[in-house]
Amino acid sequence: MFNSKLITGALAAIAMTSAAQARDQIEIVGSSTVFPFATTVAEQFGRTSKFKTPVIESTGSGGGMKLFCAGIGLEHPDITNASRRIKEKEFKKCQANGIDLSEVVIGFDGIVLANAKGAPQLKLTLEQIYLATAKKVPDPNKPCQSDWCEPVKNPYQKWSDIDASLPAKKIEILGPPPTSGTRDAFQELAMSGGSKAYPHMSALKKTDKSMWKKLTRTVRDDGAWIDAGENDNLMVSKLVANPDAVGVFGYSFLDQNSDKIKGAIVNGTQPTFDNIAGGKYKISRSLFFYIKHAHVGTVPGIQEFVAEFTSEKAFGEEGYLVPKGLIPLPSTDRATQRNNSSSLTKLAL
Amino acid sequence: MTDTSTSMSVSAAPKSPEKIARLKARYRAERRFRFYGRAAIAIAAGILIFLLSSIVYNSIPAFTQNFVELDIELAQDVIDPNFSNDAEIIYAADWQGLIKTSLRREFPEVNSRADKRELYDLVSSGAGDWVRDFVLDNPQAIGSMVRLAVPTSDDIDLLIKGLIDRNLPESDRLVSNKELGWLDHYTAQGRVHTQFAWVLFTSGDSREPEMAGLSGAFVGSLLTILVTLAVSFPIGVMAAIYLEELAPKNRITGIIEVNINNLAAVPSIVFGLLGLAVFISFFQMPRSAPLVGGLVLSLMTLPTIIIATRASLASIPPSIREAALGVGASRLQVIFHHVLPLAMPGILTGTIIGLAQAAGETAPLLMIGMMAFIVDTPTDITSKATVLPAQIYMWANNPERAFLPKTSAAIVVLLLFLLSVNATAIYFRKKFEKRW
Numbered sequence: 001m002f003n004s005k006l007i008t009g010a011l012a013a014i015a016m017t018s019a020a021q022a023r024d025q026i027e028i029v030g031s032s033t034v035f036p037f038a039t040t041v042a043e044q045f046g047r048t049s050k051f052k053t054p055v056i057e058s059t060g061s062g063g064g065m066k067l068f069c070a071g072i073g074l075e076h077p078d079i080t081n082a083s084r085r086i087k088e089k090e091f092k093k094c095q096a097n098g099i100d101l102s103e104v105v106i107g108f109d110g111i112v113l114a115n116a117k118g119a120p121q122l123k124l125t126l127e128q129i130y131l132a133t134a135k136k137v138p139d140p141n142k143p144c145q146s147d148w149c150e151p152v153k154n155p156y157q158k159w160s161d162i163d164a165s166l167p168a169k170k171i172e173i174l175g176p177p178p179t180s181g182t183r184d185a186f187q188e189l190a191m192s193g194g195s196k197a198y199p200h201m202s203a204l205k206k207t208d209k210s211m212w213k214k215l216t217r218t219v220r221d222d223g224a225w226i227d228a229g230e231n232d233n234l235m236v237s238k239l240v241a242n243p244d245a246v247g248v249f250g251y252s253f254l255d256q257n258s259d260k261i262k263g264a265i266v267n268g269t270q271p272t273f274d275n276i277a278g279g280k281y282k283i284s285r286s287l288f289f290y291i292k293h294a295h296v297g298t299v300p301g302i303q304e305f306v307a308e309f310t311s312e313k314a315f316g317e318e319g320y321l322v323p324k325g326l327i328p329l330p331s332t333d334r335a336t337q338r339n340n341s342s343s344l345t346k347l348a349l
Numbered sequence: 350m351t352d353t354s355t356s357m358s359v360s361a362a363p364k365s366p367e368k369i370a371r372l373k374a375r376y377r378a379e380r381r382f383r384f385y386g387r388a389a390i391a392i393a394a395g396i397l398i399f400l401l402s403s404i405v406y407n408s409i410p411a412f413t414q415n416f417v418e419l420d421i422e423l424a425q426d427v428i429d430p431n432f433s434n435d436a437e438i439i440y441a442a443d444w445q446g447l448i449k450t451s452l453r454r455e456f457p458e459v460n461s462r463a464d465k466r467e468l469y470d471l472v473s474s475g476a477g478d479w480v481r482d483f484v485l486d487n488p489q490a491i492g493s494m495v496r497l498a499v500p501t502s503d504d505i506d507l508l509i510k511g512l513i514d515r516n517l518p519e520s521d522r523l524v525s526n527k528e529l530g531w532l533d534h535y536t537a538q539g540r541v542h543t544q545f546a547w548v549l550f551t552s553g554d555s556r557e558p559e560m561a562g563l564s565g566a567f568v569g570s571l572l573t574i575l576v577t578l579a580v581s582f583p584i585g586v587m588a589a590i591y592l593e594e595l596a597p598k599n600r601i602t603g604i605i606e607v608n609i610n611n612l613a614a615v616p617s618i619v620f621g622l623l624g625l626a627v628f629i630s631f632f633q634m635p636r637s638a639p640l641v642g643g644l645v646l647s648l649m650t651l652p653t654i655i656i657a658t659r660a661s662l663a664s665i666p667p668s669i670r671e672a673a674l675g676v677g678a679s680r681l682q683v684i685f686h687h688v689l690p691l692a693m694p695g696i697l698t699g700t701i702i703g704l705a706q707a708a709g710e711t712a713p714l715l716m717i718g719m720m721a722f723i724v725d726t727p728t729d730i731t732s733k734a735t736v737l738p739a740q741i742y743m744w745a746n747n748p749e750r751a752f753l754p755k756t757s758a759a760i761v762v763l764l765l766f767l768l769s770v771n772a773t774a775i776y777f778r779k780k781f782e783k784r785w
Contacts (some may be wrong), residue, residue, distance in 0.1 A: 021620060025733060027636070035746060041720040047475075048725055049439070053724040054654040055637060055733045058743070118519075153644070233753065234747060252748045259514070259521040318466060320474065325748060 010053035023299055026054035030064025030081030032110055033180050033250055035285050037321050038081050038309075041183035044307045045318065051301035054079075056079065057320055061181040068095040068101075076137045077294040080267075080303055082288045083109065083181035091349045100293040103347045104306065105337055106315050108327040110251035110284040111186050113173075113264040117244040120167050122264035126282060129266070130194025131162050132171050133225055135218040138198055147200050154220045174235050175219070175248040185285045186248055187217040188267075193282060236261060251276060251284075252325025276327045284327070303342070310338040360411050402765075408757035414546035414559060415509045417472060417535050417715060419451045421480055425492045428484060439484065444477025444619030448499065464527065470529055473500040475560040493675045498542070502661035503558040503751035505532060509541065512750070523750070532760045549758060553724045554740065561744070563762055569639055569719070569734030570708060570766070576643020576730055577650055582700055584647075589696075592655070593662040594684050613652035620648045621713030629717060636718035640730040645713045650703035657699020661692040694778040696711030701774035705767050739762045 026037055035058040059067065061082040068080035069090055086094075086100050086103070092100060115122060115130070124132075137156070138149035159166035170198025176183040195201040195216040205212040219225050228235050232253045239247045240260050247261070251271060254263050263271035267282050275281040289309070294301045315318050317328050329337065339345075364372070425432075430443045452468050453459065459468050476499035483497055484490060500506070504523045507513045509532075519526050535541050554563035596602045624645035628634045634641050665688050673683040689696075712719060720739045727734035735743075740762065744756040 035722070036556065041722055042722065043556050047478075056722040057637070057718050057720065058722075058746075073637070075629070210768070232748070250748075255524070256748045256750055258521070259517055318462065321469070 002234065008196070008213055026079065026299055026301055026305055027043055027065045027077040027210045028056040028079040028081065028289075029059045030053050030057075030079075030289070031061040031083040032058045032285070033061075033083035033181055034081035034106070034289065034322055036074075036252070037106065037287070037326050038289070040324050041305070044314070045305050046303075049301065049304055049308070051304060052109040053281060054301075056081075056303060059185075065090040068292065069097060069099060069207050070290070071097045072099060072294040073301070074295075076292075078292050078299050079305075080290050082290065083285065084184055085286070085288060086290060086347070086349070088349055091347075098294075101292065101347050102291045102344050104289050104291065104310060104341045105329060105333070106287050106289065106309065106326065106331055107321070108276055109287055109325075110271050110281055110327065111182060111248060112251055112271040112283070113246050113248055113266070114239065114254050114261040115246050115264070116243040117260055121143055121262065122167075122246065123165070124264050125195035125197075125267050126164050126190060127197035128166070128194070129158055129190045129198070130192075130216070132159070133173060133175075133191055133219055134195070134216065135220045136215055138200075144200065145247065147203060149198065149200055152225070153264050154222065157224070170245045170246045171224040172242070173225045173248060174245055175225055176240055177227040182250055187219065189283045189285065191219075192216040193233075210319060213319045250325070252291045253278060253328065255325055273327060277330075287326075290347070291341070291344065293346070296344065306341045310334070310341050358415045359482060371710050401562050402759050404764075406758050407754055408761045409754070410507075410510045410512060411549065411754035411758035412546055413510070413543050414548060415501045415506045415541060415543050417501050417532075418496050418498050418540040418542075419472070419497050420453045420455070420494060421439055422454075422494050423447065423480075423484060424450075428491055434488070436485065439488075440481065442481070442482045445474065445670065446477075447480055448472060448476050452469075455534070467525060467527055467550040470502050471505060471558045472529060473502050473557055475557055476500060478560075482601050499540075500548070500559045501532075503749055504561055507751055508532070509543070512754075519725035528784050547763075549755075553726050554722060554735070554743075555724065556722075556747075556748050558747075558755055561752070561755060563737065563759055565720065565723055566735050566737045566759075567762070567766075568726050569642075569723075570736040572639035572727060572730050573642040573646065573719075573736055574704055574708055576640055577646045578700075579702060580644060581647035581650040581654055581703070585651050585700070586658050586696060589655045589658030589662065589689045590653075590684060590689070593659045594688070595680065605727060609652050609655050613656060616712075617649055617710055618712040618716070620645050621716030623648065624713060625716045629713060635731055635733075637721050637723070637733045637735070638731045639719075639727060639734045641717050642714050642734075642736065646701060646710060647718060649713065650700075650707050653703035653706065654696075654700050657702070658692070660690060661695025661699070664695065683717070688782070691783055697777045697781070698774050701770060705770050708736075708767060708770065709735075709763070711742055714739055739768065 013263055028042070030038075035056065039056050041055055042054040043049065057064075057077075062079040063081065064077075064087060068077050078175070086101075102228055113124065115124065131154075135154060136151035137154050138144060139152040140155065142150060156162050156171060157166055158170055160168040175186065192213075200211065203217065204345055228238065228247070232247075232249045235249055236253060236257050237245045246264070249275075254261060254271065255273075265271075269275050269281045271281050271283075276284045291302065291306060309313060311319075311333070311335075315321050315326065315328055316334065317331070319326075319328065322328060328334065406646065424447065427447060429435075431438075436665055449465075449469055451466070452471065456468060459465055464742050479499045480497060483495070496755050501509070504513065507527065508515060508529075513523055513609070514520070515529060524532075532541070541730050548560060550562060550567075552560060552563055553565035555561040592602060592606065624641060627634055628641045640675050669687055669691065670683050673687045674680075711720065714736060719737055721733070722743070722744065723733050723735050725733070737759065741756055741759045744752045744759060
């Protein structure tokens, strides 16, 4: 009973010594979308090199940037993954803390809208997706003025309200929550992208960008869009149970569950591997990771890990990341990324 | 007027009809109450049984694993070209390459790049490790041809277990017709068999479902819990003894008491934030370490232990204290010789319930980096580690289908772990229990 002081003292001593020790294991944080790819590379790297397997935390793109840009030193991570490009604000914070970084693009990820295998095949346009998901849409009952449509609360309850060719089913979309990078990308690519069908929206983008963002990227909150959490496996089983529902998630989950769900055709293009890789499928984004220069050479193995990630056998067309759902870059871009990352080209925004 | 006479006759004379009706109503009320009680228990038990049986049912496929026997030529020039016999060189050989050669020899008609890739996907991308381990154990086998069982890939494994329906059209199936043909070739020769999935217990985390195991998370959980125990048990028990037995009852102890009770109700994520700010940012302790995890969880467990200890100290009859004082024992002797041993069963129960709660916790560990992909099994309390519940969460989020049964299996292991912890608690309680 009396040794509590002793124990706490011993623990504190262990903590002090370990903090002073050098780190021999790469620490990676960031996007949950890049997580499956980064972990695969890390495991391969740990198995085939003399270095320890890197430790990877799935913190989300924003959370990863926050940790990454917090400073230089072994208590901070060496690499952060992101399912979107680094934001200007984050870059400035990094710079303020004296962090030089390199950007590596590893490939593409498609965002799909999918429903149950037995349900009718959805054929959507970006405009229809925008009309189905935005909180405020141009008033359908009032013809647009020359340069302005009055935004009204989204009146569409059924898909057929948007377009007669769509099923007469209630709009029910299960999507990722606001903390997710997939949600950010969906809002940017599908919703803002779909609003381009309205010339007054594109005009608004030039005159009042924050208003434009608010109008095109706010998801409706009247129950038609349901935040279904980050667990996409759960979403797949919800879609199977409810054939009227449509889910929004990354391509790899569609790929793994092709016997249970099917992807909606968007702007006439099926969400297939080739269409996303070729840039034909419209809702796709690039995936990134960022390297902290100051840690290269201090933490062993960073350059070797990056080389493994950007090798043809990993992120190439036949690489081991492809079965995991990564959609590779075109070969010239891959060579550029490889060169940039091996020479640690400094990122400047 | 007749009131007294009727009430007198209650016991002896036959009951009046109203009385019988009232009595019946009372019995009915009691029966109803019994029924409600049973129904409540049945509902609770039903939900528990449904939950457990669905988890156990889903986990069954994860406890077995399919292997395919390959004829592998342990070529000297691939494994150890310079006859160095150096374990390090042998370790780093291209083991997966040997597997690929074996598959190509079995199916010489496969030529195109795409087909070869599909062929290689028949077995696990970690199958080379099995060959490596075999050679490291049997170095004399280098240069010969051996028939070794290596794990199939996750999709083939699911197919053999019937979790992927082979009658589906090819476009909807994760396994192509070609792969089916190759697999059937091995099956026809009796070279595919099912074994117990030892991998689940012997290996650490992996991105390949057929290679992923719980050993890292299990050891991580154990180390974390040990730190929690080492910190929270002595502090908690000392605090409780002081508050219950020695502290004066005044305003300050009153405030402390209220705060301890409040602390027990604080959401666990708050302790995670505190741990991040204090242990990692201020004390510069390492991220993702069982040390920090254990410290954070002991903050969470402390109030539980203090409250349980105080309750069991308070339940010791004052006559025991008075008797000890009466024969001349000091306050300290009364506590350590008499009260504490008698209160021990209750204290241990409270502690173990607190620890079991801590063992199932994920939210505070998220903040301090224990929700991470970590392959190596931790060796001490400062090495990187994750814990069982965090591992369950991460597996549940993996896109590969084969991780679904794995997730359920991990839940079963966690439940068994908690069950054995609780069983130890009951054992100690029974052992130390004294009646008076």
